[in-house]
Amino acid sequence: MRAEGIFIAVEVEDGAAADQALAAKLTEVCPVDIFAVASSGELELVDKNIDECVLCRLCLDAAPEGAVTIIKRYDNDAQL
Amino acid sequence: MRFYEYEAREIVRRAGIPVTEFGFATTPEEAKAAAEKIDGPSVVKSQVLSGGRMKAGGVQFADTPDEAAAHTVDVLKIEIGGQMPRGVLVDTKAEVEQEYYAGVVWDGTAKQPVIIFSPVGGIDIEQVAEEQPDKVGRRHISNLRPLTGFEAKEVIASTGVTGSELNKLVPIVTKLAQLFIDNDMTLAEINPIGRLADGSFIALDAHMDMENEARGRHKKLLAELGVGDDETREAREPTAFELAGEAVDSEDHRGVAGNVTEFDGNLGLVIGAGGGSLTLFDAVRAHGGKPANYCEIGGNPSVSKTCGLAKLVLQKPGVDKIAVMMSIVSNTRVDIVARGVIKACLELGMDPSEKIAIFRIPGAWEDEGFKILDAYGVEYADRSVSMHEAAKRAVEKIGAGS
Amino acid sequence: MSILVGANTTFIVQGITGREAVNLTRECLDYGAGAKVVGGVTPGRLGREVHGVPVFDTVEQAVAHHGAPIDGSVVTVPPAFTKDAVFEAIENGIKLIVIVTERIPRRDVAQMVELASANDARIIGPNCLGIIVPDVIKMGGIGGPAKDAAKAYTPGSIGVISRSGGMTTEMSSTLTAAGMGQSTAVSIGGDAIIGSSYAELMPLFEADEATEGIVIYTEPGGRMEAQLAQWVAENNSRLPIVAFMAGRFMDEMPGMSFGHAGTIVEGKEDTATEKIARLAEAGITVAEEISEIPALIQAKIDERKS
Numbered sequence: 001m002r003a004e005g006i007f008i009a010v011e012v013e014d015g016a017a018a019d020q021a022l023a024a025k026l027t028e029v030c031p032v033d034i035f036a037v038a039s040s041g042e043l044e045l046v047d048k049n050i051d052e053c054v055l056c057r058l059c060l061d062a063a064p065e066g067a068v069t070i071i072k073r074y075d076n077d078a079q080l
Numbered sequence: 081m082r083f084y085e086y087e088a089r090e091i092v093r094r095a096g097i098p099v100t101e102f103g104f105a106t107t108p109e110e111a112k113a114a115a116e117k118i119d120g121p122s123v124v125k126s127q128v129l130s131g132g133r134m135k136a137g138g139v140q141f142a143d144t145p146d147e148a149a150a151h152t153v154d155v156l157k158i159e160i161g162g163q164m165p166r167g168v169l170v171d172t173k174a175e176v177e178q179e180y181y182a183g184v185v186w187d188g189t190a191k192q193p194v195i196i197f198s199p200v201g202g203i204d205i206e207q208v209a210e211e212q213p214d215k216v217g218r219r220h221i222s223n224l225r226p227l228t229g230f231e232a233k234e235v236i237a238s239t240g241v242t243g244s245e246l247n248k249l250v251p252i253v254t255k256l257a258q259l260f261i262d263n264d265m266t267l268a269e270i271n272p273i274g275r276l277a278d279g280s281f282i283a284l285d286a287h288m289d290m291e292n293e294a295r296g297r298h299k300k301l302l303a304e305l306g307v308g309d310d311e312t313r314e315a316r317e318p319t320a321f322e323l324a325g326e327a328v329d330s331e332d333h334r335g336v337a338g339n340v341t342e343f344d345g346n347l348g349l350v351i352g353a354g355g356g357s358l359t360l361f362d363a364v365r366a367h368g369g370k371p372a373n374y375c376e377i378g379g380n381p382s383v384s385k386t387c388g389l390a391k392l393v394l395q396k397p398g399v400d401k402i403a404v405m406m407s408i409v410s411n412t413r414v415d416i417v418a419r420g421v422i423k424a425c426l427e428l429g430m431d432p433s434e435k436i437a438i439f440r441i442p443g444a445w446e447d448e449g450f451k452i453l454d455a456y457g458v459e460y461a462d463r464s465v466s467m468h469e470a471a472k473r474a475v476e477k478i479g480a481g482s
Numbered sequence: 483m484s485i486l487v488g489a490n491t492t493f494i495v496q497g498i499t500g501r502e503a504v505n506l507t508r509e510c511l512d513y514g515a516g517a518k519v520v521g522g523v524t525p526g527r528l529g530r531e532v533h534g535v536p537v538f539d540t541v542e543q544a545v546a547h548h549g550a551p552i553d554g555s556v557v558t559v560p561p562a563f564t565k566d567a568v569f570e571a572i573e574n575g576i577k578l579i580v581i582v583t584e585r586i587p588r589r590d591v592a593q594m595v596e597l598a599s600a601n602d603a604r605i606i607g608p609n610c611l612g613i614i615v616p617d618v619i620k621m622g623g624i625g626g627p628a629k630d631a632a633k634a635y636t637p638g639s640i641g642v643i644s645r646s647g648g649m650t651t652e653m654s655s656t657l658t659a660a661g662m663g664q665s666t667a668v669s670i671g672g673d674a675i676i677g678s679s680y681a682e683l684m685p686l687f688e689a690d691e692a693t694e695g696i697v698i699y700t701e702p703g704g705r706m707e708a709q710l711a712q713w714v715a716e717n718n719s720r721l722p723i724v725a726f727m728a729g730r731f732m733d734e735m736p737g738m739s740f741g742h743a744g745t746i747v748e749g750k751e752d753t754a755t756e757k758i759a760r761l762a763e764a765g766i767t768v769a770e771e772i773s774e775i776p777a778l779i780q781a782k783i784d785e786r787k788s
Contacts, residue, residue: 006426007419007452032382051419052383055448074455186588188704188744191595191675206749223589223596264587266674293561293743294587314738341740354672354741355646358701358729359772361740365731366770374740378648407652408634410626443651444630463634463655466773 001043005050009071010034016067017043026068029058055080081290081313084127086169087305088286092270095259097252099283100172106156108149114170115148121173124151129313130161138165141173162316174284176274181205182253183269184260192220195257197235197249201272215239221257229254248281249273263301264294321396325375328388335381335412337389337420345370347437347478348393348402350386350421353378356407356467363471364403369478372399380412386420387427394428394435401437403474408442408463414449417441422456433457437477440470484615484666485641485686485693486578486606489515493554493578493621494544496567498522498532502623503558506582508533510556512628514618520548523567541574554578556612556622564608565590572601580622581607581677585743588675595677605677609742611647611669624669625651638663640779641687641721643680644699645672645706645742646728653697653726653772660776665693672701672742679706681713688719695779696723700757702732703745707757711764722782723766724775730754 002011016022023043026035032052038044057080059068070080083091086104093099103114104127115122122145126138133139138160140151152168179201187194197217200208209216217238221231232253236246252273260268267289274284295302302309312318318326321342329338336352347369351360357376364371373393377386393402404421406412418439425432439453442463453460461470497503499522510517511533521544522537524530530537538544545552555571557564557579564583571579572594579598586608598605606613612622616635624647625631634655640662644650647669654667668683670676680698687693700707707725714723732740733753739746747753758768767782769775 006423048384051423054413054416072451074452186592186675188675188706189679189709191592193592223592224600261589264589266588291587291589293585294589297587316738339740341738353646353648355644355649355699355701355728356652358646358732358741358745359649359652359726362728362730363771376741407646407648408655409648410630410651411623442655444626464659466656466771467652468771468773 001045003045003047003050004073005047007051007072007074008053009073010045010050010053011069011071012043012045013067016063019043022063022067025062026059029062031056031058035059081292081295082129083288083290083305084129084166085125085285085287086127086167087307088288089169089283090305091259091263091288091301092256092283092286095255097255097270097283098281100174102169102171104167105152105170106167108152111152111168111170112145112149115142115145118170118172122148123171123173124148124155125169125171126155126158126160126165127167127169128160128163128165130163133160136160174274174282175277176272176284177277178275179272179284180249180275181208181271182256182273183267183271184257184265185267187220190220192223193257193260194218194220195232195235195253197232197239197253199239199241205271227254227258227261232257244279245275248279252281252283263298264291265289266291321373321392324392325389328385328392331385331388332382334385335377335379337375337377337381337385339374339376340389340392341374343371343373344398345372346398346400347474348372348396348399349375350377350390350393350402350404352376352406352412353409356405359407359467360405360471363468364475366468367472367475369471369475372396377406377417378412380416381420383416383420383423386417387423390421390424391428394424394430401435401474401478403437403471404439404441405467405470405474406441407467409444411444413445414441414443415445415452418449418452422452422458433459437474438470440465440467483690483692484618485683485690486604486613486666486668487554487615487619487621489618490518491553491619491621492518492520492548493556494521494523494541494552494576495519495535496523496541496555496557496571497559498535498537499524499527499530500558504532506556506558506623507535509623509627509631510620511535513620513631514615517619517621520544520552541570541576545574551575554580554621556580556582558582561586565594568594568605569597572597572603577603579603579605579677580610580612581605581671582610582612582622584609586673588673591673591675591677595675598677606668607671607677609673610671610676611650613669614667616664622669623647624667634658635667636663638665639692639694640664641690641693641696642667642698643683643696644669645701645744646699649699649728653699653775656772657697657776662776662780665690672744674704674744674746676744680710681706684710684713684717684719684721687721688717693721695783696721697775697779698723698725700725700727701729701741701745702747702754702757703739703752705751708751708760711760711766714764714766720786722779722786724769724779724782725761725766726769726772726775727754727758
């Protein structure tokens, strides 16, 4: 799944998005509430918070390598 | 926060200091009822926060309750210092033999409250201090030791007052100092204290200011006086634009993006922090610019809060461009502010490179911030460009564009 | 050399587990030679650690753990608890207290200051960012993260005193860019009553051989600048001073407060115009722009030397 703000885009691999334990973990670590747990228990991205991303890498550290990608749209789509 | 006279009088009364019979009225009927209670000549006084009431016609004398009611109709119509009166205070017209002054204020240099007393009351104490300095006594009081009374005695005696006068004034001045301490006042003043024909003393007018930071611990008193939580009691009432700024700032708890004050120029300002905003506002004016507003960002506000503030300023009628400037930041992040102001432009259908005259915020995360500004073609400056130089560039741009 | 703090200064952080305090602790540990943060205090959190700094319930425990008197404390607790925290620090022998907290009623501040002076202790702040000796130590959030602080501050001979935390860094950075370092920079706080005013810090700079000149940032409100002017006139100071006055526009708006709580103009003496006149009378140069400061202070230093 992918969600886009003006400055930041967030991509999560479909397999990872379905991982309920990971969904809970991402929700906990993100300081600006980009991640949430849907009623199904799966991961949900909160559109209005995408541009609040502070580039802290906590989500990257919490997920298996490559599962979460943070993209800086203002920097030629550079990946964090 | 300033109190109206009728509230200040009530605070004085509660402190156990004798006051004349008085009532607060917002209609002629209420004024008449209050005057009837007084049973004798009365004074109708406009209730505004500024001075100069007498000159403006806001103080009228009445011999009968009907006359007091008639004066109330007139006084309520007079604007004083840009403010319509909240009501009138109907007061006893006391026959006094002598007027005295007593006040307590903070001395920021000594870091203690200072009691000021003069046997020359009823006029501005600063005038007395200038013309008859030996008639003004001052004494600091301890912040840690409780007041016992000798402090007031010393200050009164130092002005040459003695005898029963001294002994009757000591408890009044002590109670005034105590109420200053108990209520976190920044000013507590009774001017004048009147000596009546029978030798007794009575408070005739009072001014009180409570420290804003301490309002939270005097909720009970404020509620009893009917002071609303939303009453700022600043020298001027907040405008709709300023209230909208407050609403933006209270949107979320992260950082500050507010403290907005409205001006009537064409250059919108998104500036910070405390000292930086003061410096930048001066700098814009020094270069002939006309600011549309004052504001402060700081404490690393969210993108959405910065965006909300920038939108408010961008949409203010008469604003051509905004200047986004701060002193070097170490807590607030350059990239977050850049995102906020660019987002505001885009969401309003404006071109950031056109609307943002200059972006001068050096410091934390500046490399990331400058990348964002580059991507949208916004002119920016790093710390090698002074705050004044940045302000000058913004003023030049707006001059060239209009 | 420096004033107030040096490489060996030990201090604690009261309220260390708060979000801002955690950052501040990191910054101080990382800067210069690494500050000797010997403990933190948050009631109920005994046994925890913040960036390796042990957390205690009381200052007394922190002192006992350290096994010797502790020099200072950075207080970052909410306004309603600050007086208690500062009293606790003073009664446990701490002599230098930096109060970061904003919005403390001035009666509380006045009480803290009075107790401090009775115990031979000094308060910096409240509503301040603390003290920095470039490349040696920072005590407080001044200058931000270590790498940002290193960009703005360099060692040298100018003492900086400022009522604004952010402007302490802006002015020091301007000096640095002009090749003039700082001996010590002190953010003294923006409130109406503060622990240490310009005049109260001047004797320390006067005694510091490394300091050759002073740069101050000032604002409308209060009598602190008049007090400095008087100090200079009475003490035949060896140190030239350059001042920058912000908030000149406030002269047209009596009764309103901008920027900091202490800026409210309550009388004629509080105005920018009046203060500028007072400072000038005392031989203190008032710069129109911050960028002029390095040349002005250099010229005054050269003048005294010749």
